[in-house]
Amino acid sequence: MIRVGVLGARGRVGVEVCRAVEAADDLELVAAVDQGDPIEGLAGAEVVVDFTHPDVVMGNLEWCVSHGIHPVVGTTGFDAGRLATVRGWLDANPGVNALIAPNFGIAAVLMMHFAQQAARYFESAEIVELHHPNKADAPSGTARRTAELVAEARRKAGAAPMPDATSTELDGARGADVDGVRVHAVRLAGLIAHQEVILGGDGEILTIRHDTMNRSSFTPGVLLGVRRVRELPGLTVGLEHLLDL
Numbered sequence: 001m002i003r004v005g006v007l008g009a010r011g012r013v014g015v016e017v018c019r020a021v022e023a024a025d026d027l028e029l030v031a032a033v034d035q036g037d038p039i040e041g042l043a044g045a046e047v048v049v050d051f052t053h054p055d056v057v058m059g060n061l062e063w064c065v066s067h068g069i070h071p072v073v074g075t076t077g078f079d080a081g082r083l084a085t086v087r088g089w090l091d092a093n094p095g096v097n098a099l100i101a102p103n104f105g106i107a108a109v110l111m112m113h114f115a116q117q118a119a120r121y122f123e124s125a126e127i128v129e130l131h132h133p134n135k136a137d138a139p140s141g142t143a144r145r146t147a148e149l150v151a152e153a154r155r156k157a158g159a160a161p162m163p164d165a166t167s168t169e170l171d172g173a174r175g176a177d178v179d180g181v182r183v184h185a186v187r188l189a190g191l192i193a194h195q196e197v198i199l200g201g202d203g204e205i206l207t208i209r210h211d212t213m214n215r216s217s218f219t220p221g222v223l224l225g226v227r228r229v230r231e232l233p234g235l236t237v238g239l240e241h242l243l244d245l
């Protein structure tokens with residue numbers, strides 16, 4: 001049995017994670033911690049799953065790593081600087097590993113992978129992410145990561161800059177520039193989490209779309225991370241590394 005704690009246990013995703021851990025024969029839910037609960041409640045856990053908020057996740061991670069607990073993190077808001085800080089904590093605590101993934105949905109990971117593969121064949125690529133209006137961050141962690149993967153693939157292929165003759169624009173009309181890739185964020189009642197990667201060339205458009213229909217879709221990926229994190233040395237970023245893509 002792996003002893004598992006959940007941070008953000010009463011949140012939209014945390015509730016689903018707690019349910020999935022409790023239903024698994026090889027996992028034991030030893031702590032369910034949310035806003036206002038003492039973090040020390042996690043002390044008996046071997047692995048802690050974090051689905052909280054970008055503003056608090058770094059403090060949670062530091063506490064887990066310094067207490068010898070392996071974090072599996074779904075909370076977004078990680079940039080290169082934050083990842084470097086986490087690597088520093090792990091270096092100072094040998095034997096503790098961490099998995100951080102902007103999306104634990106298997107289909108979402110495939111969508112990102114396919115976008116990365118397709119990127120070098122097209123002149124243009126833009127990303128539209130669409131989420132529920134209670135989401136804290138924009139653009140989504142998934143969209144940011146997809147843009148980085150697309151940009152990296154284009155750089156490796158020596159792709160020319162994307163054509164864009166815009167010289168007059170309202171602020172925000174062309175979205176956010178993430179590593180040279182435009183990312184547009186929609187916040188709309190009725191949505192959960194969705195993303196389109198639109199790739200354009202001469203007379204052809206390829207659209208790669210992913211739709212999250214419920215939040216239990218994240219739990220198979222989370223449980224995979226919980227089961228594997230103890231054997232993944234140091235910091236792993238992205239669920240794709242556990243999927244043999």
Ligand SMILES: NC(=O)C1=CN([C@@H]2O[C@H](COP(=O)(O)OP(=O)(O)OC[C@H]3O[C@@H](n4cnc5c(N)ncnc54)[C@H](OP(=O)(O)O)[C@@H]3O)[C@@H](O)[C@H]2O)C=CC1
Nearest residue numbers: 008010011012013034035051052056074075076102103104
């Ligand atoms: N990687 C992935 O696959 C996915 C990632 N996410 C990300 O996960 C995060 C959470 O999303 P979601 O579940 O929708 O958000 P919610 O707001 O529904 O849940 C977050 C929960 O964490 C609680 N919380 C806040 N601060 C702390 C703290 N310091 N300690 C413990 N609990 C705390 C919140 O309490 P309160 O409301 O009182 O502040 C809330 O109950 C976001 O960053 C989101 O982008 C979401 C879906 C999938």
Ligand SMILES: O=C(O)C1=N[C@H](C(=O)O)C[C@H](O)C1
Nearest residue numbers: 076102103135140141142193
């Ligand atoms: O906040 C959400 O809901 C989601 N957050 C993650 C992100 O920012 O990419 C994953 C998914 O899009 C749902």
